[in-house]
Amino acid sequence: MRAIAIVPGSAGAYLVERPEPAIASPDQVKVKTLRVGICGTDREAVTGGRSRAPEGSKELVIGHEMFGRVVEVGSTVRRVKPGDFAVFTVRRGCGQCSPCQMGRSDMCRTGKFLERGIDALDGYQTEIIVDREQYILRVPPELEPLGVLMEPLSVVEKAIDEALRLQTGRDPQAAIAPAWLVGRPCLVAGLGPIGLLGAMVLRLRGGEVYGLNVVDAANARVKWLVAIGGHYIDGRQVAPHQVEKHVGLMDFILDASGVAKLEFNLLDALASNGVYALTGIPEDGHPLQIPGAELISRMVLNNLLMVGSVNAAHGHFQMGAVDLRNAQLRWGAHIASLITNRFPPEKFSELVTKRQPEAIKEVVEWDGNPKS
Numbered sequence: 202m203r204a205i206a207i208v209p210g211s212a213g214a215y216l217v218e219r220p221e222p223a224i225a226s227p228d229q230v231k232v233k234t235l236r237v238g239i240c241g242t243d244r245e246a247v248t249g250g251r252s253r254a255p256e257g258s259k260e261l262v263i264g265h266e267m268f269g270r271v272v273e274v275g276s277t278v279r280r281v282k283p284g285d286f287a288v289f290t291v292r293r294g295c296g297q298c299s300p301c302q303m304g305r306s307d308m309c310r311t312g313k314f315l316e317r318g319i320d321a322l323d324g325y326q327t328e329i330i331v332d333r334e335q336y337i338l339r340v341p342p343e344l345e346p347l348g349v350l351m352e353p354l355s356v357v358e359k360a361i362d363e364a365l366r367l368q369t370g371r372d373p374q375a376a377i378a379p380a381w382l383v384g385r386p387c388l389v390a391g392l393g394p395i396g397l398l399g400a401m402v403l404r405l406r407g408g409e410v411y412g413l414n415v416v417d418a419a420n421a422r423v424k425w426l427v428a429i430g431g432h433y434i435d436g437r438q439v440a441p442h443q444v445e446k447h448v449g450l451m452d453f454i455l456d457a458s459g460v461a462k463l464e465f466n467l468l469d470a471l472a473s474n475g476v477y478a479l480t481g482i483p484e485d486g487h488p489l490q491i492p493g494a495e496l497i498s499r500m501v502l503n504n505l506l507m508v509g510s511v512n513a514a515h516g517h518f519q520m521g522a523v524d525l526r527n528a529q530l531r532w533g534a535h536i537a538s539l540i541t542n543r544f545p546p547e548k549f550s551e552l553v554t555k556r557q558p559e560a561i562k563e564v565v566e567w568d569g570n571p572k573s
């Protein structure tokens with residue numbers, strides 16, 4: 202079968218032939234890949250950045266945002282059956298720490314976890330995938346057009362859920378309000394797929410959402426945000442310290458920008474007792490000059506909370522499925538328009554690094570003849 206591989210640490214990606222995996226234990230599930238999304242992590246890996254090949258191999262099969270159809274299940278599998286749509290999660294726990302033993306490898310303490318398509322385990326840009334039942338989630342048929350968004354959405358669900366739980370534990374208003382976000386100003390920084398899915402979840406939770414980016418208002422990302430009731434802030438005209446003057450301070454900030462300087466500066470836009478969740482992983486390793494004393498003082502004197510969040514557990518994928526369905530009911534086909542570009546596996550290496558300015562989510566179609 203075909204797969205897309207990279208050599209971690211060097212630039213480029215290419216098609217390889219791999220043996221088709223078979224079910225080898227009663228708890229395994231075999232899935233035919235339908236489509237696989239491409240994200241910033243893949244782009245970084247394809248240009249020689251963060252990624253690791255499986256032990257004993259030079260190559261890594263890339264891809265972690267998969268969606269497929271179950272074709273065969275082992276004898277003990279109950280969560281899915283042949284014919285179901287499904288997604289596999291990304292991270293595989295270390296098996297040593299208690300979060301991993303509890304099925305929460307997203308909170309692994311040892312750092313010895315592996316990630317399919319990213320860190321020492323082959324990924325999903327291939328025709329057939331076999332893995333254990335505990336890592337699969339059934340996707341209802343009505344979500345077929347959106348299933349490939351489940352993984353990036355799970356990351357957003359975790360960050361927002363964590364932030365809200367933390368708020369409930371410390372903010373007296375959040376503790377008594379079952380829907381703390383309703384009517385509250387929320388800022389989403391970075392309007393890539395993660396930021397836009399974050400904006401969608403925050404709108405579903407009743408937040409007044411402002412999206413920050415540095416593109417023209419006519420850009421597809423901005424239009425997508427506005428169509429779900431979000432407002433656009435052009436970061437070229439409004440710096441983080443001016444957000445207050447323009448639209449007021451934010452009770453919640455979700456960062457999906459991956460720009461370290463901006464990630465720090467956004468603290469200027471956070472209201473007292475506000476919570477700030479970071480999901481963007483900066484690629485640029487250049488040292489930063491930041492007004493440390495000023496920032497820490499602001500955090501302390503205003504009860505600001507900043508929380509980093511990575512990966513997601515099974516439960517976050519489930520939250521994502523519920524939210525995708527609600528979004529589909531509320532905004533109809535608009536949600537699926539987040540997927541702007543589809544291409545066949547053989548075009549991956551050519552197109553992955555050449556992003557079109559209007560592209561939002563790009564996917565590789567493994568089952569069909571997409572337009573390239």
Ligand code: BGC
Binds near residue numbers: 316
């Ligand atoms: C993936 C996560 C992963 C993280 C760190 C992200 O792109 O969506 O699942 O944990 O990268 O490798």
